[in-house]
Amino acid sequence: KAGVTQTPRYLIKTRGQQVTLSCSPISGHRSVSWYQQTPGQGLQFLFEYFSETQRNKGNFPGRFSGRQFSNSRSEMNVSTLELGDSALYLCASSPGWETQYFGPGTRLLVL
Amino acid sequence: EDKVVQSPLSLVVHEGDTVTLNCSYEVTNFRSLLWYKQEKKAPTFLFMLTSSGIEKKSGRLSSILDKKELSSILNITATQTGDSAIYLCAVGGSNTGNQFYFGTGTSLTVIP
Numbered sequence: 001k002a003g004v005t006q007t008p009r010y011l012i013k014t015r016g017q018q019v020t021l022s023c024s025p026i027s028g029h030r031s032v033s034w035y036q037q038t039p040g041q042g043l044q045f046l047f048e049y050f051s052e053t054q055r056n057k058g059n060f061p062g063r064f065s066g067r068q069f070s071n072s073r074s075e076m077n078v079s080t081l082e083l084g085d086s087a088l089y090l091c092a093s094s095p096g097w098e099t100q101y102f103g104p105g106t107r108l109l110v111l
Numbered sequence: 112e113d114k115v116v117q118s119p120l121s122l123v124v125h126e127g128d129t130v131t132l133n134c135s136y137e138v139t140n141f142r143s144l145l146w147y148k149q150e151k152k153a154p155t156f157l158f159m160l161t162s163s164g165i166e167k168k169s170g171r172l173s174s175i176l177d178k179k180e181l182s183s184i185l186n187i188t189a190t191q192t193g194d195s196a197i198y199l200c201a202v203g204g205s206n207t208g209n210q211f212y213f214g215t216g217t218s219l220t221v222i223p
Contacts, residue, residue: 033209043154043199043213055208090153094209099145102153 002027004093004103012109018079021106025072025093031055032074033100034066037088049074050096078108086110113138115202117214124221128190132217134200135182144183145211146174147199154199157185190221 005024013019025032033056034046045058049068068074072093078085088107092100115136124130134144143161147154158167160176160183167174171190176183187194197216204210 031209033211035213042215043201045210045212048209050208056205056210058210092209099156099159100209100211101156102147104153 004091004101006089006091006103006106008106009104010107010109012111013081014111015081015083017081018077019081019108021076021078021089021091021108023074023076023091023093023103025074025091026101029093029095029101030072031094031096031100032068032072033092033094034074034076035090035092036060037090037105038086043090046076081110083110113202113204113212115200115212115214117198117200117217119217120215121218122220124190124219126190126192126221126223128221129186129188130190130219132185132187132198132200132219133182134184134202134214135180136200136202136212137181138202138204138212140204141178141181142203142205144176145201145203146183146185147201149197149199149216150195157198187219190219192221192223195219195221 031050033048048056052068066076088105090105091103094100118133146157158174165176171188174185199216200214201211
């Protein structure tokens with residue numbers, strides 16, 4: 001089975017811009033979660049989607065949003081980028097309510 | 112506030128040593144505890160522990176969940192240089208799906 005894929009792998013943006021990241025889960029997995037990883041804060045939960053519905057949400061501002069499509073692929077959008085948004089964004093897929101498998105991540109640099 | 116704390120923050124050992132990594136948590140609606148290994152890439156899954164399975168073992172790695180003490184340990188015996196990585200502990204705390212709280216990790220360095 002193919003693993004979790006994320007695109008793009010690297011991204012450079014400037015403050016104020018917006019960005020969209022994409023995640024394709026493992027075939028058959030219906031849950032997709034997004035995490036932000038920074039050296040200072042570690043891995044922080046952004047949100048989880050299951051069957052096109054947001055099932056859980058972390059404590060991030062409304063600039064961070066996501067969605068999931070009928071094929072379980074998910075996108076995450078960050079609007080009005082700030083320097084502090086520079087991070088590794090990880091997507092994890094799960095069959096439903098259990099172990100999560102991570103993708104390679106998208107490294108975002110905001111200048 | 113839900114939180115997961117790992118200790119020590121970092122560890123340097125020699126090949127062949129045995130190490131114990133700790134994870135303590137305060138998470139409402141506890142459902143499961145996961146251990147991951149992260150090298151210079153995405154975390155890779157090691158173990159999942161739940162209330163119904165408090166000990167797991169795979170080769171030189173083993174993990175125990177103590178629900179009374181709200182903690183878990185990850186043991187690595189006969190360490191090898193390939194074990195050098197950051198080990199992450201994550202605790203699931205939602206009745207309605209996957210919401211995991213991660214610790215900041217323990218950085219393990221194994222020197223020959």
